[in-house]
Amino acid sequence: MTASTTRRTTAQKSRIAAVGAIAVAGALLLTACGDQTKSDDTKTSDSSKSSAPLANLLPADVKAKGTVKVGSDIAYAPVESTDASGKTVGIDPDIAEAIGKQLGVKFEFQNGKFADLIAGLAAKRYDIAMSAMTDTKDRQNGIDSDTKQKVGAGVDFVDYFTAGVSIYTNKGATKGIKTWDDLCGKSIGVQTATFSQDLAKAQAKKCTAAGKKTVKIEDFPTNPEAETRMRSKGVDAVSADFPIAAYSVKHSGDGKYFEIVGEQVEAGPYGIALAKGNDKLRDAVQAALKAIIKSGEYDKIIAKWGVEAGVNHDAKINGGS
Template structure:
């Protein structure tokens, strides 16, 4: 299926999903976002000692002194980051953060927040970084609101660490004839607010209207689980999310009985670790850590653990998104 729109352009871009199949078993504990509380799980038990961490000297001295990198994250987005049945923060991002911590000699401390507040949290220095399946885009790099074309902030830099695409999914056995984005005219979509899927949905609604067809009604929610609940209650026909999230929900929700993916994923692009503009030393240290994991094979092990090998990268680029 071809994309209904060009790659995400709004300033509050969302996460784009993995191109690999999800091979994760076990039930997903869906948790709400936005409490801004620190997770007891820090992405690494104690971090690596500075004496054994090969890249510790690349970090800013202030972070080395604290021994902690504060991570803003929407921890309700399995399998990228979520809480397991014990309340521990797990997923692709926490595993990568733990491995990076060993390279840098610090702990990565995940703090829960709604996705649309993460970049603001960087600007206010609530977090040192945002790591939350966030798509690296030019608009985000430049602090541009793609809907208005106006500059709304200083922008952020990204260290890219994964590649992903977007999927549509419906209640199982009730696809409403949806196979492509062009089939969405006259339907109702539930979607997480300020995500790439939200942007695609708004663009598709306009496309339907411009073509003289019934419009796509878009209902927005703070979290993807809320969007799924809306669809489960028959209030919406379809949900759009990053492919790994969609695939995880299809596999695990209701023991695999609730949802099904329709059509093919679209709009593949890079996930990036977001760092506030001007924080070049931290940005470069993170890039070195990700590249070290790629080079030493730890990255491959983590990606394979979560069954998303097709989204793997070979080079940790800075601001590689378009």
């Protein structure tokens, strides 16, 4: 889809260079009927503004190309995944499509490793990243959450959802795990560079400091790989954001394979990430998100995927902590 534009034609008020009665009659006809070409173009303009009311907020280059490249790890149902036909579906694609209609551009999802998405923004491979990414101060400031060292310029976030982190296990094989403290001496699978990995590392240090056995952490490029490892009894548990854990429990063998243990923790906002300095596109995305929240379309999308507990109507910039 290209950005909605208004193409005006120049009214041709004197088509025939003639003299005498014919010229007079032609002039009178234009006067009586008005400039029909201009009138039609005005209707087109109004229609364009109606179909993409916020298109004028976009940076000129984005508006010209008509697309926004979205970096995403498309293996995190129900936030984003592929259906049987290979189409990208989920909460993020639906919200992106609704935002795109407000701005008159198409959001094109491009699959990538979660750990590489922020670097992809810096390298301009993507315009935005939308991948169940928790908005944190470390990510905003380009800080490695493990070493606390500066590793990049950081990103800005437009917050659009709220989710905590859950632990789940093979059904009927919880091994006494109810909280993160119960992981001491046990093993857990997590996706690389996620908040779950950060929490697992923090818990391992906590166990060691308390004189207990540490947590054995296995990280994987995607969450389904961590789940496969758990099903083969290679790890005792898996951690992921609550919507993903709940979806996996419900859809894995019709609920036969996994179960969530304990309550979700560390609830925080998901953010649409943009490279620092991309302020105009950031503000346009925020304005479009606010528009679909106000219209009720956002709530319909959230309800469609059964994740009403994660509704976030604030649409803040860098609201994470």
